[in-house]
Amino acid sequence: MVDTWTPAAELGHAMASGDASAEEITTAFIERGQAVEEGIHAYLAPTFERAVDEARAADDRRTRGEALSAVDGIPLAFKDVFVTKGVPSTSGSRILDGWVPPYDATVVARCSEAGLPMLGKLDMDEFAMGSSGENSGFGGARNPWDAERVPGGSSSGPAALVAAGGAPWAWGTDTGGSVRQPAALCGIVGVKPTYGLVSRYGMIAFASSLDQASPFARTVEDAAMLLQLACGHDPMDSTSIPDEVPDFLDGIDAGIEGMRIGVVKEFQGEGAQPGVRTRVDEAYKRLEKLGAKIEEISLPSFEYGISAYYLIAPAEASANLARYDGVRYGYRAPADDIVTMTSHTREDGFGDEVKRRIMLGTYALSAGYYDAYYGKALRVRSLIIRDLEKAYEKVDLIACPTSPTTAFKVGERTADPLAMYLSDIYTVPVNLAGNAGISVPCGLSPDDGLPVGLQLIAKALDERTMFRAAHAFERDFGWISSAEGRPPL
Amino acid sequence: MSTTTSDLYETTVGLEIHVELSTASKMFCGCGVAFAGEPNTRTCPVCLGMPGSLPVVNERAVEYTMKIALALNCQIVEHSLFHRKNYFYPDMPKNYQISQYDYPLGSSGVLEIAGGFGTTRVGITRVHLEEDTGKSQHIGGSGRIADSDYSLEDFNRAGTPLVEIVSEPDIHSADEARVFVTDLRALIETLGVSDVRMEEGSMRVDANVSVRLKGAAGYGTKVEVKNMNSIRSVGRALEFEEKRQREALMAGDELLQETRHFDEKTGATSSLRTKEFAFDYRYFPEPDLVPFEPSPEWVEAVRSSLPELPVARRERFVRDYGLGEADVALLTTSRATADWFEAAARAYGGDAKKVVNWIIADLFGLLNEAGIELPQSKIAPEQLAGLVKLVDGATISGKQAKSVLVEMFASGKDADAVAREKGLEQITDSSAIESVVDEVIGENQEAADKVRAGNLGTIGFLVGQVMKKSRGQANPKLVNELLRSKLEG
Ligand SMILES: [Zn+2]
Numbered sequence: 014m015v016d017t018w019t020p021a022a023e024l025g026h027a028m029a030s031g032d033a034s035a036e037e038i039t040t041a042f043i044e045r046g047q048a049v050e051e052g053i054h055a056y057l058a059p060t061f062e063r064a065v066d067e068a069r070a071a072d073d074r075r076t077r078g079e080a081l082s083a084v085d086g087i088p089l090a091f092k093d094v095f096v097t098k099g100v101p102s103t104s105g106s107r108i109l110d111g112w113v114p115p116y117d118a119t120v121v122a123r124c125s126e127a128g129l130p131m132l133g134k135l136d137m138d139e140f141a142m143g144s145s146g147e148n149s150g151f152g153g154a155r156n157p158w159d160a161e162r163v164p165g166g167s168s169s170g171p172a173a174l175v176a177a178g179g180a181p182w183a184w185g186t187d188t189g190g191s192v193r194q195p196a197a198l199c200g201i202v203g204v205k206p207t208y209g210l211v212s213r214y215g216m217i218a219f220a221s222s223l224d225q226a227s228p229f230a231r232t233v234e235d236a237a238m239l240l241q242l243a244c245g246h247d248p249m250d251s252t253s254i255p256d257e258v259p260d261f262l263d264g265i266d267a268g269i270e271g272m273r274i275g276v277v278k279e280f281q282g283e284g285a286q287p288g289v290r291t292r293v294d295e296a297y298k299r300l301e302k303l304g305a306k307i308e309e310i311s312l313p314s315f316e317y318g319i320s321a322y323y324l325i326a327p328a329e330a331s332a333n334l335a336r337y338d339g340v341r342y343g344y345r346a347p348a349d350d351i352v353t354m355t356s357h358t359r360e361d362g363f364g365d366e367v368k369r370r371i372m373l374g375t376y377a378l379s380a381g382y383y384d385a386y387y388g389k390a391l392r393v394r395s396l397i398i399r400d401l402e403k404a405y406e407k408v409d410l411i412a413c414p415t416s417p418t419t420a421f422k423v424g425e426r427t428a429d430p431l432a433m434y435l436s437d438i439y440t441v442p443v444n445l446a447g448n449a450g451i452s453v454p455c456g457l458s459p460d461d462g463l464p465v466g467l468q469l470i471a472k473a474l475d476e477r478t479m480f481r482a483a484h485a486f487e488r489d490f491g492w493i494s495s496a497e498g499r500p501p502l
Numbered sequence: 503m504s505t506t507t508s509d510l511y512e513t514t515v516g517l518e519i520h521v522e523l524s525t526a527s528k529m530f531c532g533c534g535v536a537f538a539g540e541p542n543t544r545t546c547p548v549c550l551g552m553p554g555s556l557p558v559v560n561e562r563a564v565e566y567t568m569k570i571a572l573a574l575n576c577q578i579v580e581h582s583l584f585h586r587k588n589y590f591y592p593d594m595p596k597n598y599q600i601s602q603y604d605y606p607l608g609s610s611g612v613l614e615i616a617g618g619f620g621t622t623r624v625g626i627t628r629v630h631l632e633e634d635t636g637k638s639q640h641i642g643g644s645g646r647i648a649d650s651d652y653s654l655e656d657f658n659r660a661g662t663p664l665v666e667i668v669s670e671p672d673i674h675s676a677d678e679a680r681v682f683v684t685d686l687r688a689l690i691e692t693l694g695v696s697d698v699r700m701e702e703g704s705m706r707v708d709a710n711v712s713v714r715l716k717g718a719a720g721y722g723t724k725v726e727v728k729n730m731n732s733i734r735s736v737g738r739a740l741e742f743e744e745k746r747q748r749e750a751l752m753a754g755d756e757l758l759q760e761t762r763h764f765d766e767k768t769g770a771t772s773s774l775r776t777k778e779f780a781f782d783y784r785y786f787p788e789p790d791l792v793p794f795e796p797s798p799e800w801v802e803a804v805r806s807s808l809p810e811l812p813v814a815r816r817e818r819f820v821r822d823y824g825l826g827e828a829d830v831a832l833l834t835t836s837r838a839t840a841d842w843f844e845a846a847a848r849a850y851g852g853d854a855k856k857v858v859n860w861i862i863a864d865l866f867g868l869l870n871e872a873g874i875e876l877p878q879s880k881i882a883p884e885q886l887a888g889l890v891k892l893v894d895g896a897t898i899s900g901k902q903a904k905s906v907l908v909e910m911f912a913s914g915k916d917a918d919a920v921a922r923e924k925g926l927e928q929i930t931d932s933s934a935i936e937s938v939v940d941e942v943i944g945e946n947q948e949a950a951d952k953v954r955a956g957n958l959g960t961i962g963f964l965v966g967q968v969m970k971k972s973r974g975q976a977n978p979k980l981v982n983e984l985l986r987s988k989l990e991g
Binding site: 095096102104109112114115116118213214215216217218220221222248249250251252328329331332335336338340341342350351352355375378379380383387 | 559
């Protein structure tokens with residue numbers, strides 16, 4: 014019997030040595046997923062039969078000595094934001110209910126080329142707008158640590174499934190923290206790579222200049238491996254970086270002796286829950302113990318990050334979501350004329366948060382307001398980039414909490430959008446700057462016994478330094494491989 | 503229109519011209535560019551605006567646009583980007599159009615035109631690149647979208663590269679506008695970057711027309727005229743609009759700032775919408791594409807690759823062939839016509855004016871009747887040269903040649919073949935004629951004696967007899983010469 018808490022890297026070794034087959038591994042994850050589904054509601058569209066078929070094909074390849082990769086046959090799951098050929102893809106929205114894409118996203122295709130069976134499509138906040146999963150048009154996933162609580166969002170389903178041991182890893186997307194924040198709230202690893210490192214082709218757009226495909230896993234090494242499989246230039250995405258991608262695992266064990274890590278002065282004060290502060294402060298001490306030099310840095314522009322983000326992201330979204338008009342695909346409201354049809358389709362098909370952001374973005378781009386809102390937000394974005402560049406003259410990495418709080422109760426923030434938006438206060442600046450960030454578990458909060466995440470932010474394209482530090486921390490901490498790192502579900 | 507009216511008022515016209523580029527593939531995807539075809543057969547996720555799809559710029563389209571801009575003496579922008587232009591219409595897949603906004607590829611150009619009005623330098627405000635929409639067909643009702651029973655959408659055209667050329671309001675009459683469009687069409691045709699067929703919509707012209715009192719400080723109320731589907735329509739629509747506005751002003755009426763639709767059948771314009779419906783397009787930089795900077799080397803390479811442009815060609819026709827301005831204007835309305843003339847002149851080798859006369863005096867009439875352009879006719883340039891040579895060699899008379907040309911035009915046969923078939927070919931072989939001449943002298947001794955006696959008037963009778971015997975095929979001049987040498991000698 015395969016233990017679904019085993020990291021993918023180890024499962025790969027087990028397959029190579031003949032101790033486990035891809036079919037056994039895949040079946041184990043399917044069974045675990047089915048067992049926890051009632052508690053976490055992670056799946057929108059399971060593709061279990063297909064996964065088993067793909068696993069068998071992987072076993073055949075391995076028997077013939079033609080394995081496509083070291084992890085050929087280890088299954089994965091996708092946030093429903095990725096389009097999958099022949100499998101419904103909704104981006105969590107009723108407006109795309111019933112749409113079956115005719116093509117695969119580049120990330121999906123590359124994982125398939127590496128032989129990873131697809132377990133299915135997972136729940137999310139509608140069009141990736143949200144920090145709790147509650148904005149899903151199809152229910153909403155729950156946190157495996159406490160089913161009364163949210164898993165975070167917008168990549169709610171993948172975070173819940175991986176944290177519950179229902180998948181070794183999964184792809185989400187991170188636009189303002191949508192992978193790092195749920196990773197923190199569910200006690201797993203979430204990586205937001207440098208903007209442009211992973212192709213956006215086939216990722217249903219929310220905010221094009223911020224969206225980035227981002228992996229979840231239970232260990233840093235697994236997250237690095239999954240990222241490695243799908244990153245690299247894609248001619249179908251003009252914003253994808255043409256540079257050669259380094260091997261993320263190369264030197265991941267090298268430790269952090271002498272590494273300079275900056276802690277953000279502006280994030281030290283109030284805002285974060287005491288229990289979160291306690292665990293994050295302990296994490297800084299552990300990094301110091303491992304040889305890092307911790308110093309305080311100032312990023313004054315960061316406090317405007319949320320404001321800028323909530324102008325730029327909705328502005329882009331207002332255009333990106335204009336195509337959902339009932340004309341070509343997805344839901345169409347019955348009506349006698351085009352104007353009524355389009356407005357009823359959007360009225361019925363979109364949820365409240367999506368409508369709120371479309372209106373915000375439309376307003377921010379309107380004649381006479383552009384400069385005051387969108388234009389100013391772009392200037393803040395430039396300031397954040399400048400502040401970060403200055404900071405990296407002094408430090409190699411920046412450390413701060415991933416989320417100011419642990420997982421909150423379902424319904425707690427739905428009536429207060431601003432409180433919800435502040436969930437991403439520590440993650441949003443990283444997307445605005447295009448840098449890489451990782452959330453790695455740093456224990457359970459003494460306040461409520463729920464997971465806390467430490468965020469490490471690297472320079473653009475310096476994922477290796479980030480993985481090295483996160484891996485050193487994780488190994489020394491040992492939490493994820495202990496019983497405490499597994500949710501009670 | 504009374505002289506008084508035209509003395510009091512002046513007309514101002516600015517043109518906005520859209521040209522579909524004839525690149526092999528569309529602006530942002532690999533689908534083919536072509537006219538018509540089975541609906542929705544040249545489409546893909548990108549040009550259908552499917553969720554997750556992303557645009558990639560077709561560099562050839564940028565190069566073609568640069569050719570147009572350079573040929574119009576524009577400055578090429580150093581730093582350019584695409585914007586999103588937001589508005590809803592069912593034939594626009596994304597409900598935004600990727601276009602250029604404040605950094606058009608070309609700007610500050612000029613096109614000099616000449617005609618009955620003298621010479622006018624028309625400023626070119628901008629030349630920019632965008633994508634075309636699909637085509638809607640509204641079934642039922644008035645044929646407009648609002649009251650139709652249903653609409654059919656064909657996205658074959660969606661995403662075709664489209665260049666927008668905007669002129670300064672430097673045009674002051676319908677005639678100038680007509681010549682501007684004619685010359686611009688010839689210029690673009692010469693560049694080989696578009697089919698520029700107004701009937702097929704690969705060239706579309708909109709006009710901004712206003713009339714003001716001469717010497718007035720500001721422009722008059724601007725009216726946009728649409729739906730002019732041929733160069734002739736441009737002239738008619740603007741003549742109508744100029745007259746309508748002048749008469750309204752004369753009558754003391756106020757003009758509305760509006761968009762008016764030209765009706766080919768009635769020759770009149772009618773109101774489409776007034777300014778209250780002005781759109782706010784909410785332009786913002788397209789985040790799916792990266793800004794681009796045409797390198798000076800690229801710009802120079804494109805500049806040096808430009809073919810001979812119509813203005814230069816006209817000058818050369820005057821200089822090298824000794825043609826008059828009026829003839830040159832007729833020969834250079836299109837690149838194909840000018841090419842055809844040059845090929846004929848080359849094949850002929852003699853005085854090109856003779857070829858020009860045949861083209862203008864005869865061929866153009868036949869083309870007009872057939873409703874086709876020179877390149878579509880069955881007759882090849884070399885064949886026309888052959889005809890002129892037959893006349894030169896006195897094989898056929900000029901009058902006969904005209905009927906030969908009609909037959910050549912109908913059948914595509916060579917001139918000598920037609921002449922032979924028609925039995926028109928004159929016998930210029932003196933030995934063949936000599937025997938007939940001898941026969942005639944033998945049969946008409948009396949008349950021959952009179953000639954021998956110096957009565958030269960009788961020679962005409964003998965010539966007539968020879969012509970009769972040869973059924974008109976003998977060359978009369980040659981017959982005359984032979985008779986004289988035989989009888990006077
Ligand atoms: Zn296409």
